[in-house]
Amino acid sequence: MSLYNDSIVDYLIPGNSIDCVIFGYEDQLLKILLLKWKTIDLWALPGGFILKNEDMDKAAHRILKDRSGLDNVFLNQFHTFGNKNRRELLNQNIPKEVESFEKNTIKEHPRLAKWLEQRFITTGYFALVDIKKAKPIPDVLSDTCEWVSVNELPVLIYDHNHIINTCLKHIAIQLNYLPIGISLLPNKFTMQDLQRLYEAFLNKKLERSNFQRKMLKLDIFIRLEKQLTGAANKAPYLYSFNKSKYLELVKKGIGFSY
Amino acid sequence: MSLYNDSIVDYLIPGNSIDCVIFGYEDQLLKILLLKWKTIDLWALPGGFILKNEDMDKAAHRILKDRSGLDNVFLNQFHTFGNKNRRELLNQNIPKEVESFEKNTIKEHPRLAKWLEQRFITTGYFALVDIKKAKPIPDVLSDTCEWVSVNELPVLIYDHNHIINTCLKHIAIQLNYLPIGISLLPNKFTMQDLQRLYEAFLNKKLERSNFQRKMLKLDIFIRLEKQLTGAANKAPYLYSFNKSKYLELVKKGIGFSY
DNA sequence: GCAAAAGTGTTCTCTATACACCCATGG
DNA sequence: CCATGGGTGTATAGAGAACACTTTTGC
DSSP, rough: TTTOOOOGGGEEEEEEEEEEEEEEEHHHHHHEEEEEESSOOEOOOOOOOOETTTTTHHHHHHHOOOOOOOSHHHHHHHEEOTTTTTTTOOTTTHHHHHHHHHHHHHHHHHHHHHHSOOOOEEEEEEOOOOOOOOOOOOOEEEEEEEEGGGGGOOOOOOHHHHHHHHHHHHHHHTTTTTTOOOTOOSBOOOOHHHHHHHHHHHHHHHOOOHHHHHHTOOOOEEEEOOOOSSSOOOOOOOEOOHHHHHHHHHOOOSOOOO | OOOOGGGGGGGGGEEEEEEEEEEEEEEEEEEEEEEEEEESOOOEEEEEEEEETTOOOHHHHHHHHHHOOOOOOOEEEEEEOOOOTTTTOOOOTHHHHHHHHHHHHTTTHHHHHHHHHSSOOEEEEEOOOOOTTTOOOTTTTTEEEEEEEEGGGGOBBBBHHHHHHHHHHHHHHHTSSSSSTTTTTTTTHHHHHHOOOOOOOHHHOOOHHHHHHHHTTOEEEEEEEEOOOOOOOOOOOOEEEEEHHHHHHHHHHHSSOO
């Protein structure tokens, strides 16, 4: 708590914030890193503010590092949310709770408290990270920082559910012309892993055999040994990404006759 | 000039601005609405600020209306620019001129002058408008407000060239899954008009006969009478958009097997 | 008749999609 | 041997690209 003190507001750009939708993949599930606030049962996206002398993208990277311990990660801006009532969009009943919570927990910092009451325009960034390498760290307002499956998202504060939905749509469109997976999957993975990942982003079942062929044709994979799963069926191959070919494909895009 | 007075800053969100890339189509050329500043030869995108009690999207519509006279127009956010040095990105020599210009022309408004000196994070919006219906109106800082072909863009202040380039890339990608034209072209147009429009956004020549077939297959057009152009060749058909089918296609997207 | 642009046709390749088939694995 | 999931094969329909052919127009 003492991390924050009142004078911090002198170093922050007022009225602008950043919220990060941090994706990870684990147990064949697509997950998002969420914070649970102290004392009350409210969830939020990891977020933060921009220093007066800091590029906005840099701030997003800093925030991501503060919550996940990760550096040098795929991080992209996707939308800026500037509705004047965005803090009350969902759950009309919650804002009062939040307000009193904010006021109580930081009452020893009157300037900061006041500062937090202003209207914020927030820019959404999304990150794709290797869940195994991440070390979730709660912020000063939060109890816990944990991975939650996108299929089981709780109700979030403010417009954060809307931010996540916008983000998912954005990524679903990106999948049409960009490969995905290198930052989300472990070094070795099966085609089924990759398919589950795509299905989670697209919110749609895909056909197994065609998916495999389509992916392999991208020519960005290295086929490794087979993996005995212990199940009563044929063992799938493990794959890893051919990083240089992958990055090349990211640069030139998929299927751009344009 | 008296439109602005010092107290206006009390009603504006500090540190946030909006810049609009307003597209029109005329003489078979894709054009952008630009402002030329007073006394010095500097060009800029139409922009403005957000009222403390105004949704950001609403502000973008207001700014668009102030510069073009147009209401109810296709207007979309595409990116937010938050580099700390974004006002000096290009033309290292210009900022000083700009600064003194700003200070001089508004010296009677010291608070406003001071306010304008702060760092701004700007959100880019793009609009597609019918150039025939637009009535360009200069703002208080500008002499003229005019349409400039995207092929002949001047050097713009700050990072405005970068903003335009980002916008063009954004739209080029959108063209893969959204139709375009209804807000840019006049009521009646030829396939060649539409093709020129696409070529301008994609910065690439397209094959005439295939383009026509691909477009017509979208089934969003109404074929009208032929148009005698006076040229020594076959007269092209005129087309108009079937608005309801067009809007339906915008909603469901092109080629989304996903 | 001729040049030029519009409209339509043809051919080839590539992709998407659906589904069939055989293979490996553990019980 | 059987159920299950993995890998590959195949057949069909449609899209994209290149280019040929025919039509219309004004000179």
